[in-house]
Amino acid sequence: MPYTAGPDGLKLRLRVTPNAGRTLIEGVEALADGSAVLRVRVAAVPDKGKANAAVIALLSKTVGVPKSAITLVAGETARLKTVVIAGDAPSLIARLPQ
Template sequence: MAVLQAADDGVLLRVRVQPRSRAERLDGVQGEQLRVRLSAPPVDGAANAACIALLAKTLGVSRSRVQIRTGAKGRDKVLYIADLTPEQAAAALGMTETETG
């Protein structure tokens, strides 16, 4: 699966989360995943909530439109973003066509 993939009325985004980072930021594409650095610890869903908030803000959508489909308890996650095309997501994330797969 590519970093971004079209899904039912939205996109799937593969990410690799690094919790307890110094700053919250997107760290570019590595392999077939977008690397996301978060300051939140991986405890009680704090890192998941921070990941959703950061991606929603970056993509310009509400947090309710971002859902974790797989990987809620791990670092590798697949997120679903409703009402967004892969092209819109790639543009908002600053990804090139070769990075999107």
């Protein structure tokens, strides 16, 4: 799975495609190294953090938490990103697309 549950929330690994035709979560994808990521497409361009903001907004809407509860912790300028979502990990996992 593309996430790790912790006492304060959920660490989620993403593969983001910016400048896509639509903004959506496609589902879980396996990378060449065997790790899993959540595949996300956003229509925003990768300029001055616009794509990162779109990813955070999409995740916020999907799992039902405020945007302030989501923190980008790795991959600010990369396609592979890691975010932390604050909250109850089991309920957050239940709201993620499988």
